[in-house]
Amino acid sequence: MYLLPIQQQIFDHWARSCEAGLGFLGRVSEFGTETLDRSLRLGLHGLPPLPGGAADPSVAAHTVPAAAARPALVPVPRPSGRIALVTGGIGGIGTAICQVLAARGHRVVASYIPAEAEFARTWEKEHTAQGLEIAECDVRDFDSCQRSVAEIERRLGPIDILVNCAGITRDAMLRKMDEQMWHDVLDTNLDSVFNVTRNVVEGMCTRGYGRIVNISSVNGQKGQFGQTNYSASKAGMIGFSRALAREVAGLGITVNSVCPGYVATRMVMAVPEEVRQSIVAKIPVGRLGAPEEIAKAVAFLADEDSGYITGTDLSVNGGLYMS
Ligand SMILES: NC(=O)c1ccc[n+]([C@@H]2O[C@H](COP(=O)([O-])OP(=O)(O)OC[C@H]3O[C@@H](n4cnc5c(N)ncnc54)[C@H](O)[C@@H]3O)[C@@H](O)[C@H]2O)c1
Secondary structure (H helix, E strand, O other): OOHHHHHHHHHHHHHHHHHOOOOOOEEEEEHHHHHHHHHHHHHOOOOOOOHHHHHHHOOOOOHOOOOOOOOHOOOOOOOOOOOOOOOOOOOOOOOOOOOHHHHHHOOOEEEHHHHHHHHHHHHHHOOHHHHHHHEOOOOHHHHHHHHHHHHHHOOOOEEEEEEHHHHHHHOEEEHHOOOOHHHHHHHHHHHHHHHHHHHHHHHHHHHOEEEEEOOOOOOOOOOOOEEEEHHHHHHHHHHHHHHHHHHHHOOOOEEEEEEEEEEHHHHHHHHOOOHHHHHHHOOOOOOOOOOHHHHHHHHHHHHHHHHHHHHHEEOOOOOOOOO
């Protein structure tokens, strides 16, 4: 078989990878020209979905048409790390997400609300060893998000991973909830997702790669007494994720939600002890979640290898709600 010089380079790399034990189930004759060229151009993130019956994982590799070669099986070098922005990154779950993403080789920026500037500076000092950085951004304000994204991208490079994690609660039964409580929660938890994502997604589309993970909640899935505002905002995030997932699926960008159950952060520890105990009693696993458990689910969805998972809401709730 004759290979163009650039294809030869990729073939050589493939052969070396096989020697190194990475392996590839097919033969080079099945490795079509189009796939090689697309892989090179798009960094493997724009390949078409498997046609019809070939989606069955039991189909042997040698029967898969060349144009449908699966990205995960093609050995091409990866960039060492990507730029990740985590809104609410200095909070309980946000900090764990920043730490886990950094441990996986990404350069991570945690955004903070201006009112928390002093705490954010202390947080950054405490996390310098892990390479974590901070950026001011009020997620309720579109212009603030635009400025912040532009500044991060100018300083560090394109944002390839976005985790929308900023969130608040203002609980009350609807009959006692005033307009301010409604708008505070909807602005911070849901409008924010538009404000930040709108400013990041354009670049992802241009580059043909992106991972967006929205931190929703079990209470957005099942509804929670005293949380019409919070439940509505978190359910809205799930709808947003699914709709955007469809819009950008062909451009190498995935959009997913993670739905934590009750996690031991200040948000939950602020709940009176007896209420917390009654919550734990209803969790099949028998305990609150740890922030790191949420962070690992986020890192999984943010991984390059998770390109075939999009529009999903991943429950991490100890079995509290099963749908
Ligand atoms: N803790 C839980 O049990 C739990 C469960 C389900 C979902 N969640 C969700 O996880 C996310 C993180 O929660 P957490 O428990 O770590 O809470 P947290 O209060 O520790 O963190 C929330 C972060 O959001 C930031 N924030 C608030 N308003 C902001 C604004 N206008 N602009 C920018 N940042 C702003 C805060 O500064 C804080 O850093 C939230 O979206 C929350 O709804 C938490």
